[in-house]
Amino acid sequence: NAQSKTIGGNVTESSGGEPVVGASVLLKGTTRGTVTNMDGNFQLEVDGPESVLVFSYIGFQTLEIQVGNQNVINVSMEYSSEELSEVVVTALGVERETKALGYSVQAVDGDRFTEARETNVINSLSGRVAGVQITNSSSGVGGSARVTIRGESSLNINANQPLFVVDGVPISNSIIGSSGSGNQEVDYGNAAGEINPDDIASVSVLKGPAAAALYGSRAANGAILITTKTGRTKRGLGITINSNTTFDTPLRLPKWQDKYGQGNNGLFSFVDGAGGGLADGVDESWGPQMDQGQLIPQFDSPRDVAGYRGGDLNAPEGSTIQPTPWVSQRDNINDFFQTGVTLSNNVAIAAGSEKSNFRFSWTNLDQKGTIPNTDLKRNTLAFNGMTQITDRLTINTAVNYQRTSSGNRPSISYGTESLMYLWIWYGRQINTKSLRDYWMRGMEGRQQFNYNYNYHDNPYFNVYENTNGQNKDRVFGNVMANYQFTDNLSLMVRTGIDFFNDLRDRKRAFSTMRFPRGSYREDAVFFSERNTDFLLTYSETSKEKFSYTFSLGGNQMIQENRYTQTMAPQLLIPEIYNFTNTAVNLQVNHMVSEKRINSLYGFGQMSYNNILFLDITGRNDWSSTLPINGNSYFYPSATLSGIVSDMISLPEAISFFKLRAAYAEVGNDTDPYSLTNVFNPGIAWGSVQTKSESNRLANAELKPERTGSLEFGTDIRFLKGRLGLDFTYYDNRTRNQIIPIELDIATGYASRIINAGEIQNYGMEIIVNGSPIQRANGLIWNVSANFTRNRSRVLELTEGLDTYSMVGRNGATIQARIGERMGNIYGRGFERVSDPNSEYYGQIIHNTTGTPLTATTLVKQGNYNPDWMLGIQNNFNYKRLTFGFLFDIRYGGIVVSRTKTIGSTSGQLEETLLGRENGYDLSVEGNGIISPGVIRTSDGSFIPNTIKISSRDWHNRYYERSNVEAAMYDASFIKLREVTIGYNLPGGALQKLPFQEARLSLVARNLALWTENPHFDPETMSMSGATLIPGVEDMAFPSTRSIGINLNLKF
């Protein structure tokens, strides 16, 4: 173009004249554009005097300026009093102005995921979005995160998570369980957590069915839409490098006692670690007092035959163990953990021209866990390209390839494969370093060396020999074509896929407690989901008063799952992990499934005078999982919003006032093969094969589930936008839920799949944004707070049933009972005096020997959901310096802890010093416990308890494993979730360097925690199969605090 020329200029903010950094400068009507640099300067090639530049930046009013004759355009941007230009991605990837939306959507900018990052990217949403609750699983590197939006609407505890969508195409968020065949659980993470933070441009959270109605079935719990970065705003070539290094340490480990070592009743002496010595089979710390100068034979004491340790049980017969000092090892557990290092490096190249653009990015994540020999590596290649083939036809493509691999992910839950299990039974005198050399001398590869041969595996043996590896290849992406028939009519056709192959291998060495002859297992997991859709859109936006858009679309989803588990349960030769090395018949488990949903939908958006907006949608699904004569279901939604501030005149302080309302229905189907009962394979008896009918009774007459949702909200801006308030109230009801409702097994079946239940969730979300300080000197303080309060009620179950047990662990059962909240935890508690007239009312009852009693009935102990959540983000900007921190607060709720229960009985936790201040002799002051409460005498009357029992006996009975009340903590916490301090290098410095922009930040995640319990992070959950169980801590690994640096360079 002969008239084309390059325009330069500078963008400042109007009040103080400070440069606006990162403001978007776009050539109107094209995809060509740039952003302002650190000094607010920009350069852009324009087509000629007719060209119009559009300047925009979040928080400022968008400005359009015609180029004319100017070569330099300096603009001064006004802070926006309205959210006019805020655009969010909504269902089906449609970008909409938030102003026009009748429901609440919250967007999170991509930068939030990259600077202070999480290996599971979902965790980065914590505290940032009202109505969204994220729970970490604390199960090692890249463990699962559980997301719920606006409470839990399904009685199926696995069906309460939102749908994840990348670039308009749904992706898997599956969790594939891995226990069974004698193995404990390993948390391989939830699939959505693998998305690479560096490729995320923005995340939109669609919170309710109204927002997500067009996604239908799977978005009844909301949707999280992720838009990946493109080369769209790039003109010419741009290279970005981001390098992030963090150091991870355990955030909170249990507080151990450091007075008494291993043993029983003050006694210990090692002979064989299996009861052969003095209490040496006891894996509890009720032994001799440490640090008293006492010498005791121990597993790491030398033997009188050189080269052999106490625990080398293959030592020559007759050799004796030389006693060594019995001393406390304060950090014997804490020091086992190492500083984890997470390196994440990204290179992105983006280029663009008028007709096409692309972005290519490579990210390498290399994480070394805080648990030795655990790791996670992930390489992500992302390509996003767009080309305008003709004026009417545009092709977009986005492809992501990921390879995730790990040499070892830790085993979790309660049992010998888990390290946390070991620690809770450990001896406080054990020098863990002595276990590092973990083979018995001369029996390398065949027999581990340990402090105990009764119950446990050596921790180093566990992590170095018994590994849970993984290699996963995943591709997700889509190809999309847009054809513009006329200015008003367009057609989009798209096909997208998410598929992965995940091979998980487990090695178990000879002499492992649970696998004395070793074992080898591989789980091959295949998943594929294909979505093909079209959307025909007619829009009329040029009219003065009315504008409207109508669309008609369709989607076909095909989902396939394959799972093959092969196990050599016993090996022939040690250290050969190959199925040909099996000593016995291989065990095989094999499952495939397929599901399809066809859909047609239409929607219309109408606006009047740009102040009233009405959206209606309708969708019909046909699902293969429902009965053939009832597999079609339709659901509508309607939303309305009005800009009150544009209709009537309001006091000057109110600069913007919008009201919105929405109603939506969503239908849902179920899992494949829920209609007929089958006979499942059982483990063969030698060569005799066996089957057993599924104990879940299928139902040939299932109907689709329905969720109805009502939502009201308002968005008010004060003081020219310096203060904003967004308030939403919602009421969702899910009915006809397809759930396996429990049966008394005496019916022959453990559950039957039926349509049942009605659950109500109602609550409020408040978002406050403010800019308390906007100084001319460039000092800016922005604060935003998200408040969430959700309540739920079980309105209905099914005839004859008023309680539904959703899931349980360790005596804690999560039950839905009519009239109660979802998430209530039931369990046994102490037996207490129940007569309100008794002077002992409420006191704990003891038996006649002074031992506290556990009641046999289930009592509500609490609820795992917080009463409310609050996230507060503060950002300070001063010239080139930024400082931000995020507090994440959850108030209320309980967590049931196995660490507490077991650590109390095993004498490990600090508080078990109670009743043994001076040893174990009950006649000595300070020893023994008179348990507070009353004794029930033989005639049933109560007298105060005055009987002293030993500390160990008391702890064992007070912290009975089935006693949930004794194991409970308040789960409230305040976390300093994130801190970032960033510095943008000055332009002067950059001139000597090859890059245009450089930003260096110090970053930290989970820096500090305030909570009631001293032993663990209450933000945790446990896992059973593929089910995440909130509210239950089951030997959780410590969550991590990470501190590091992030360097971002743009060339």
Place this chain on the structure above:
Amino acid sequence: DKDFEEINQNPNSPETVSSALLLPNVIRSAANEIVGKSWGIGNVVVQYTAKIQFTNEDRYNWGPEGNPYSVFYNALRDVNNMINISGERGQNNYVGAAKVMKSLMYAFMTDAYGDLPYTEATKAKEGVNYPKFDRQEVIYQGILAELAEANQLLGSSSENLEGDILFQGDVMKWRKLANSLRLRALMRLSDRIDPSAAMQAIVSDPVNHPIIGSNADNAALQYLQDVPNQHYLYTTRSGSFDEYRLSTTMEGVLKAYNDPRLYAYAQPTNDSGAGILGDPDDYAGVPNGLADENAYGYSPSGDPNKGGSNYISRVGLLFSCLTCSEHASPVGFQTMLISYSEVQFILAEARERGFISVGDASVYYQNGIRASFNYYESRLRIANLNTLADVIQPGEAYFSQSQVVYEGSQEEKLQKIGMQKWLALFFNGLEGWYDWRRTGIPAIQPGPAAFIATVPVRFMYPTGVQALNRDNYQAAVSVQGEDRITTRVWWDVE
């Protein structure tokens, strides 16, 4: 939309199978549960063994018992399927075997819990989601009727019993089991219902009512060499195996009787240094029902410096786990459902009390004792524990000693039968406990740290039942008595 229908056809598993594929799992589930209960509670409550760690069972700190309820009803679904599938095909052998397993499980369960869903149980497919509880009397009527029916059915058709991991398709052994279980049941109810006519009808007609006639007929599940079908304790951790030790009650009786089963049931203490076989002095038990530290630190000699696990005998090598001992065998130990020995003791008691007029009580009694010794000798040999097998048979002096010889008043004789039966029922499910509740033999004293003053006589119902079948549960409790471990079941007459 035919396509969708095809897509939703489960490609992994069939909608129907033959009974041959169901039977193995039914037998295995039932047997594993029975032996598990035997190890966990049965051996402890009748004081064959005592716990030195995690003492709840031994101190009667029992909560609701999820099993056998859950495991058995789960297996009864497939028993039902067998009866339906094979019933339609005229496969009487399978139907008979299914009914034997059904009766075996119901008897075991009702003896443990009392009243249970029976006539309305396992009928969710027919829409019965909240089955009523039947009185134990009704359940036992059903058990006796179905066992009699099974005896008729078995052998009345010609199909081979495949998948029969208990008797390898020997239909006659199933009949013997059916009739022997009837004898056991009739004796169980004998304080409520006179068993004479029914028992006499069985023993007087061995052609039509064959019963277990030798150890070769024992209903015992023989385990396999390979994982995961080795005997119940074989793959347990040594620490878990070591929590259960010889009880002083059992020790006292074995030693007082000079009973060589001491060498099979227990191991010499570590401290004795005797290896796998010692003198009686090398074996020592621990009292039942001690508090945790006392249990673990117990000193048989009274010398506090000689206390603890080293000084207490472990349970016998035959039962041992792989990591517990180099002598452990995966196949030596069987799960015993009912043995020849037990049947002989039932007949001895029946003859002594005049329920039957066939045979001689002292012969039955002697047979019962010898069968037990023979059984253990053969098992020890199979486990390659020949050193122990060689000493397991008692001399004739054993039988002539005053506490064993079949002499004295009827009461004394019944006492002797009871003692020998108790000795032989070690590790036989919960049979030792059930029989003790009926006979009170031997005398069992709760330990010093017991939570209640009497020995439990019942399991509490599982927790889930209260929520999932509450109305019927409450009705059952109101008829039977409070849902406590001290509430007697119907046949348990005070």
